[in-house]
Amino acid sequence: MANLLEMIKQAGLDAMEASNPLHILYGKVLKNNPLEVNVDQRFTLSSDFLIVPEHLTRYEVDLTHQHEVIVDGVNVTTRNALPEKLVIREGLSEGDPIILLRVQGGQKYLIMDKVASG
Structure with a gap:
């Protein structure tokens, strides 16, 4: 009998749960x-x-880049620009x-x- 009451109680709780999803x-x-x-x-x-x-x-992008420029007729590569990642969203x-x-x-x-x- 106690087992049947528990089953009925659980069925009632399940029904309540289903009506409020x-x-x-x-x-x-x-x-x-x-x-x-x-x-x-x-x-x-x-x-x-x-x-x-x-x-x-979290979303971040790596924008590290270099440029090649000509200075007095010589190709020169610049240092890394934007070496740190740019955080778009912290998360x-x-x-x-x-x-x-x-x-x-x-x-x-x-x-x-x-x-x-x-």
């Missing part, structure tokens, strides 16, 4: 590499459970507040964006 949660990045996020100060998710969109990943950093969507079933969490402090 989207949950918005707030979290904070604990570590960047490997990624760990604390959600609502209740639990921590590792990168295995997180879906990170491209706009929240997620430790301490960033974020907003997440829980995928139905709760197995994966999509990081929507950083939350702007205002």
Whole structure:
């Protein structure tokens, strides 16, 4: 009888879950590499459970280049210009507040964006 009650209870919970497939949660990045996020100060998710969109990943470009110029009839190669990579997007950093969507079933969490402090 107790087993049947547990099955009924679980079926009810599953039905409730199915009727509300989207949950918005707030979290904070604990570590960047490997990624760990604390959600609502209740639990921590590792990168295995997180879906990170491209706009929240670090993106940098290498613009290092040299020029060849002629000085007094002699070809001269300049030093490397822009030797450091140019960061286009920082990506997620430790301490960033974020907003997440829980995928139905709760197995994966999509990081929507950083939350702007205002």
